[in-house]
Amino acid sequence: MRRRPAKYSAAALAWRGLRGDSWPRVWRDTELKRSYDAVVVGGGVHGLATAYYLARNHGITDVAVVDKAYLGSGASGRNTAIVRANYLTPEGVAFYDRSLQLYNSMATDLNINVMFSERGHLTLAHSDAALRTMNWRAEVNKLQGVNSSVIDPDEIKKIAPALDTSDHPRHPILGALYHPPGGIVRHDAVVWGYARAADHMGVEMHQKTEVLDILCTGGDGPDGKGAGGRVTGVRTNRGDISTPVVVNCTAGWAGLISAMAGVRLPITTHPLQAAVTEPVKVFLNTVVVSGSLHVYISQTDRGELVFGAAVDPVATYSIRGSLEFTEELAGHVLELMPGISRMRLLRQWSGLCDMTPDYSPVMGFTPVDGFLVDVGWGTYGFKAAPVSGEQIAAAVATGKTPELIAPFALSRFDTGDLVGEKGAAAVGH
């Protein structure tokens, strides 16, 4: 069921402005059906992208995306919206590079301005060891055709004058991995863009629809769940839905949803906190990351500095945030940019991250037929949304694991073939 979209453009904006017309709904509010060809659990960027690509690339449009709250209410709306492809391993680089390509064309593909600001991405090195890792990443990136290089403090100063590049600080800036294609994107626009485009192709979005159980048959566990079984449907707070395919695209609840199908994951859930300052006139035109100081910084067009950090050390589903996060953060930010000590922190928040042992996702098929996962994103989920949706949709449609996501299969934890991103992942933004 395709609808004619209300096209977004400057002309349309002017026309409706003149006429005083309102815009139609971005996605329909429909009844939840009793059956779908596929159910995607999680209405964030991953779930919506998966649904979008199922419809667009494979013509599978009888799809419901269910979310227990509202679209983008989880990590999609809580991340710091940084995108980049300068990973350490060839498999990581190839994967995220594809994601970056999709981000590049997203505004026109989805007909919504996602405000992809390709402003460059600096990962600072404060020690010889860190500099060595930066060089390693740069070399792997170059071999994969990804624009990355290691630059010295003088060049860093030119790109980000706010940084203290002298040798005075306790953590002097010795160099940085510079990745010009990296940048920031308006995360909410990605959520809404995918939802709107998927809606136009017939996908249904169901908010406030919580999955209570996954219905299985034939598995080796209780109720037909577990290895060897297959999915028959999902139970929600709005009734049962029958479906042969369930894709778990959740973050924070990935383990709980998978457990409903009898699938155990190598995941622990930790909060990731972020904060934003009051706006000031723009002075920082690039993304700055310091792995050893566990901080990343960007300034929005609105003038706010957006800060993020590493995940909280204690596993928990509670996301109230902590004072110590803001204290550490401020200390580290001022170590890098001592001149902004009078800026004020306006708001802090946190989201949940599903951490895996090798800082890489778990994607694709599971021992339960029809139950696919796109989980374990740790702190990288937002960057990967487009490519994940594209590849998982391909897996659903073809029944085969696409090459790009083969390294991220759940089975790697049975064989011990972990992905080598761990080395570079002290803080992964």
Add this chain to the structure above:
Amino acid sequence: MTMSRLGSQPTEVIDRSTTLRFRWNGKRFRGFEGDTIASALAAAGEHVFSRSMKYHRPRGMLTADFWDPNLLVQVGDDPNVRAGHRLLESGMDVHPQNVWPSLRHDIKAANGLVARFLTAGFYYKTFMRPQKLWPTYERVLATFAPGGKVDLDTPHRYHDKRYVHPDVVVAGAGPAGIEAALAAAAAGARVILVEHEHAVGGHLRYSSAESARTALSELRAALDASDVEVLTDSTVTGRYEDNWLGIVQRNHPIAVERLIKARAKVLVVAPGLIERPFVFAGNDRPGVITSGAVRRLINLWGVKPGERAVVFSANSEGDAAAADLDRVGVEVAAVIDGREGRRVSAAQGPPKALEAVVAGGTRTDADLLVVAAGWTAPTSLLNMAGDRPVYDPDAARFFPSDPPSNVLATGGLAGDGSLDELRAHGAATGRLAAQRASAVAHRLQARTARALEVTGDEPDWAADERTPLGRSPHPELYRSDTHGMIDLSEDVGSKDLVAAAREGYDSVELAKRYTTATMGSAQGKLETVNTVAAIAEARGETIAQVGTTVWRPPYAPLTLGALAGRVFEPVRVSSIHPWHEANGVHTILAGQWIRPDHYGDPAAEVRNVRTNVGLIDVTPLGKLDLRGPDIPNLLNLLYTNKWSKLPVGKVRYGMMCAEDGVVLDDGVTGRLGEDHYLMTTTSSGAASVWEWVENWLQTERPDWRVHVTPVTTAYTSINVAGPKSRELVSRVTTGVDLSPEAFAYMEVRTATVAGVAGCFMWRIGFTCELSFEIHVPAGHGLHVWEALMEAGADLGVGPFGLEGQRIMRLEKGHFIVGQDTDGLTLGPSTGLSPLIKLDKDDFAGMPELAWAADRQLPMIVAIQPDDPGVVPEEAAQIVRGDTNEILGRITSSRMSPTLGRSICLGQVEPELAAGGTKLTVLLTSGQRISATVIDHHAHFDPDGERLRG
């Protein structure tokens, strides 16, 4: 709106005898001690203070306090200063923000003309094509960013922090809060009373009623006489887990802003209420003001807020404002009573002023419109404690629902009442808080090992028997019959919210994100309820159905400087550090250690070690003193090799792997006595290996008898290396036969060195030279170092640093954990498979290492570029021929002063690991060079003859 200074007011807080001079917008102004920046400007007749964010509309004074969205100014290098709150200081240089080119003539005000196109979320709908142009649009949009300017040369000034453990913290020093603090203190509690404003008293401060003044002086006197610690101009910024509170103190005498971290046993939340703006056409026009602002202006600072006023009042505060206006000679042209169903519909006039007010079809000329439309309950701290406040339509505001029992609300947040009722509720709350705090204190004391023994049973958790405050009826006043501004700091109007809801952004969170309502400087304190009301209206639902958004910390913005505080960055140095500093050292930071990297010429240091003798300070080497009969068991469990038969006086190398088989650490351990060993770890692994050892002992093998004591800095560790090291060491050592026969390679002795007894000396070396590592009791480390330097002068002794050592270890082919290995390097990849003894019963990582033995793993190998003059960078990739296929990488590389050629260690795919294999190395320059794997890790002295000499 013509503002001016009134005659002296009985309640005023200004000192008219002290004039302060300052600059505003480049012009000279005067105010009084006690003025805020805004009150001084208002008294001087200023009535436009800023321009709005999106449409650049002129903005006047709205709430005249911390939350006023229109009173953000730049003071010197301090951006976004709340002029409604910040006290005036002499010499301040104050500028308006968000104006271009000037406050008076703002070119961007033209945006107002196209407002109909700049609807909510307009930027999502345009600038898509071409994608390449977005950065250009973006730069233009960025010039619209609101806020002040940072001066990047601003120093991080002195901030420090404080931890406190009060029984009761009271947030808000209005009458209820003060009573709560007094009652809690009277019950013996240690109380901190925190007031956001510059003085205690809450709304009593700006009430001209005699009764209020009497009550205030009474409360102040009681506070003075109590033990309550009162913090004014301070804010409880957040309530975190287990009543961990952040309090920012803005008026500390020595710190710019001090962050106080309080572990409160009970938190009393008494912030009062925040007056809510009303939404109607022109409600953001200068001259439209809240009733509270009017009363503050008149009563605190003696400022006449206008000449002719219309008062829209739905409550007694509005009535009181009308009375105040009348008293000070402002003509009250009309009172529109909201309780009678009347509404103000429009404020009209030229852009920068108010001329007339329209209500019920009647137009009244006025330069001031006072609005008293109700309150927002600032429930932030309760939200942070997990409470979900509920909306009461009869009282037209939210109330606490069910906060945790160590968080108590009082004052206006909890309900309405007469002053006496509010005070009584406050006092009852204080007593309850003290009772509950005593139960917490009892438990803490009983559980804490060091605390004074506590007597008696834990007091019962006191029941809440407070008489609840009533709730006064209040009309639900959110929007009039016209549309107006909802979020003044974000320029979001009620129309925008309605449009957003119609587009499908119809939950509060979606609408907030889409329109940015509540995202500005006041973080919803003024606009949240109106936002919810607008969405409810668009959805045809009630406010209660729509619900509210979660208030997130901090309650009030605080500076990064305050949060960072005095940044503690501990650094460690060895006992020899003063000598290094006096001898031209170039240091390097290694974790927390400041270490000698070299003393000017590392290559020369290497050559000196190879020909004469050198000293290196290796104190950071991790050292664990182990005592007990089960040490061999412990070592067998932690290292991959065998330890059961290490004789006394011998030293052995070992590698540790984690349970997944990945290399964790390495080092040597020596047996000093029957049940006494010294384990060394890498410098960077010292702390984690200690925890690792403790973990195994405490949780897996609690029956083993081993005591572990970290002694890393109990000993100053000096490595004496080089062909002449034996000669040098023998000159200062007594009690040990140093001959090669008596003291062989990989042995340990206890010696007296330079008169210092109890030094451990072992013959090992990372440098591939004859060497003696001496561990000297640290209080004599410098002495021994100097004695060695003196005694070896004729032998050519000199210091060498970490860089020299790195070169020499690379010449020897020793890998470094974490540099030549990475997070996935399994034990066998190091080439040390003979040291992995799979026939042991158990050791950490054994199963993985057993399985790994059958796998093809990347290997660490020694590599020499065919061109000896080329040093491939560490991280240079090893590739297949001319392709981009990665087969490995260089992990360490140096020019060897000893061999006169470049040398490397690298990790390569297993098929390339055999000696003689030709490799292609891609330099960072892009050049590909050829290199060869050599037969063994050691580039130099592969048979270890020098080492054993």
Add this chain to the structure above:
Amino acid sequence: MADRPVFESPVVRGYETADSGDLVLADASATTKWLVCASASGAVADRLGAPFGSSSTGAGGVIVLGSRPGEWIVLGTADAVDGAVDGLDAMDPSDHVSALDWTHGRALFRVTGPEAPRMLEKVCSLDWSDPMTPDGAVASASVAKVTCDIARNDVDGTPSYLVFCDRSFGQYLFDALIDAGDEFGLVVGPATGQ
């Protein structure tokens, strides 16, 4: 060879010292300190008489701190400490007892004055009130981000605290304490011990 040389403190910077003041910080790193490990209960524990979290004073003014469960720090003059630890290992054959001289491993500072708790409040998160940290209390905690053992050991009724840290942090911590005490008029007292 020279005679046994003098003890070098980790505090190597020079300070102007005063004999008394409202808040006095003194370097006592040279004090003899031993670490004893044994079962948390038993003959050795009984003789030392300082369960975890508390301290005791013995012959010759030796101070025994119950620094961890089954671990004690014994400090005082060299002779007094010798006396206190002598024979401990032979007291109970069923117990595993070890004692080592930790004098060189730990820096030791003493801070004394009525405002000392207020000063510690700035650098350490423990509750310094009398009920929670009475005279004689022993605890371990982070002080200015360095893990320390801390013992309250009042001097003539005035709050006084012994602060131990790894020797290599000594100079850093000494300076951090001076900074924290500045607002209370801290003075550096003469070094003590040995």
Add this chain to the structure above:
Amino acid sequence: MLLVPCPNCGPRNSADLRYGGESHARPDPATASPLQWRGYLYLRDNPADWLRETWYCRSGCRRWFTLERNTATNEFRDPPLPGDKRGGKA
């Protein structure tokens, strides 16, 4: 700042401790199959509920111990359990 009930020191700020993660038994290395061993290394229950977990009182008593905490609310089951198994070694 979470208050962690150290069984030796008493309640301490979580910053004083190291979090050891989910407590789980170490399989017998002599007999464990690869699946069992890697389950021990990598797989976690990760419940949004009560969880047995290990902590190390790094700045205090330096003892490893096991506690029960509700990961949905961060409430500790008090008093703490005696220490037995460790976690987080992979």
